[in-house]
Amino acid sequence: MFGFFFIFKRLSSSPMDHLSFKTVSVNKANANKGWVVVDAADATLGRLASQIANMLRGKHKPSFTPNSDCGDNVIVINADNLRVTGKKMTDKIYITHSGYPGGQKRINLRDKKAKDSTRVIEHAVRGMLQGNKLGAEQFRNLYVYAGVAHPHEAQQPKAVSFTNL
Template sequence: KNKPSYSPNIECGDNVIIINADKVRLTGKKWTDREYLSYTGYPGGQRVATTEIMMKKSLNKHLKPGYHPLFIKVVKGMLPKNRLGRAIIENMHVYNGPNHPHEAQNPVVIDINKIK
């Protein structure tokens, strides 16, 4: 939002790369008590996953690189529920370790505590 070309109704093409997602910490019983729902589209196809299960899914080698089910679900809930929100979530890449394949794009580290 700090760019001069920012417009709330246009996807500006900025990408977000989150690293070290495996080091996320939650307090209390949030690992086991918080539930995320998904629906397969079939009758009786509602699935329930806890935060702990979603973190284990992120370690699955069959998922595409940069896809982390827990972070995608959480951030997608904060975005607008329209085609702009679906386009914006494609620009987020989450990696469990410190390495990522986006070094060629010269990413800039942004400290969100300093932006006001």
């Protein structure tokens, strides 16, 4: 009985036999990298940063390869108008250390945003990328500007709005 089934299965040709589905691994040479503009006006910090990190990694593309830089170049404008929920403006603390005894510095979100609002988005996105050379390479594809103007008009970036924010 088993031999008959095997012969029958072998003789019948299904439409899947002649098709060849090959997995394409994207590398630097064949990565289709584009330019994208994201408006951060009235967007929540964490939700915006996670969407930007996904675009930088390339997870929105069907040809996503986890071990290569296949994401888009992301331009973020209006970083001054970014918002956070709750009491994060006063309670969220960024801690840095110089490496020397007593070299710990603390700054809250309000002061960091007043000093340089682009660093807030960069810090959030950097924390959502991988902590290796690939993550550093993907982070270099992020450009954050405080206002509306940016110097990347020659690349003809597409405007993207995240509807679920």
